[in-house]
Amino acid sequence: MTETVSLALDERFRAAAAAEGLLDVAYDVLPDTPVGALLVGVTDHGVCRISFDPEPEHHLELLARLHGPRVLRSSKPVDRVRLELDEYFAGKRQHFDVEPDVRVMPEFNRRVLEQLARVEYGTTTTYGSLAELAGNRGAARAVGTVMNRNPVPIVLACHRVVGANGNLTGYAGGLERKVQLLRLEGALL
Amino acid sequence: MTAPIPAFERFYEEHRTEVLRFLGRRLGHDRAEDAFQDTFLRALRAYPRLEHGDHLRAWVLTIASRIVLDDVRKRKPGGELPELPTEESWHPAFEDLAPLTEGLPPKERAAVVLRYGYDLGYDEIGVALGSTEAAARQAASAGVRRLRKETT
Structure with a gap:
């Protein structure tokens, strides 16, 4: 007998696992967004991971270590983020209602990300002023590191943070994506 | 050295085919599908209490065996079936180990x-x-x- 798990059976289990609230992280891959494929992970507390690297194998261990071992692909819990991202890319959404879940980040990172969340759509700020707002004037470089390790880019808009001289500096997802997002928001021509 | 506990996705991918075949042999195709879902939901519930990632194959087949017994009991009330330990204890009963x-x-x-x-x-x-x-x-x-x- 060479019975294998049918797609329907597989999806049924994945949906039931989420519906019964048994997952630490549900994730799914959004194969086709304007900035390429994205991997999105959510917990009961909000969106905990958005990555430009859509290969689940590269994320499973870290997600399990940070949030708990019950990490499973399941599409329904990701629907809300999927919808909000679609609206954002279509230019119909300027603010995300889904909560970022950054509970596992160190305290300094959380403080900086909290300030980042206040930077308005279509505007930019600098690493230095974000450092100052987070209460660490002069920690521009450390803020750069926090941006680089932002677990939920786009939703927490680290693409809106640029160098003091107006240089775009860098982006974990690649500079061309930063340009693309800033153009979408009308912050760059 | 004990093995670390893998992300559930990895555990599920690794064992789902064997679990379905095991259930299919015991219950037939139709009942196996419900039992499949029950097995992995039960595994998910118990997963946070695992202390290491050793013997996960035996562990999940033990759960599947217990689901089979539950299913058989439901259909044959009063039938004589041996008591099994709870799924948190790791040791499959002899009858589950025998075929393996x-x-x-x-x-x-x-x-x-x-x-x-x-x-x-x-x-x-x-x-x-x-x-x-x-x-x-x-x-x-x-x-x-x-x-x-x-x-x-």
């Missing part, structure tokens, strides 16, 4: 079944097999190694 260990040489099979099916210590197994504690330990670990090889 069929291919082993007799001594290794006995050591594996006594160790993991009956939870005997190696000293007791040594006595049971008429040899030593060290020989019993060696036979059980050789058996487990062989099972792993056969199933990968």
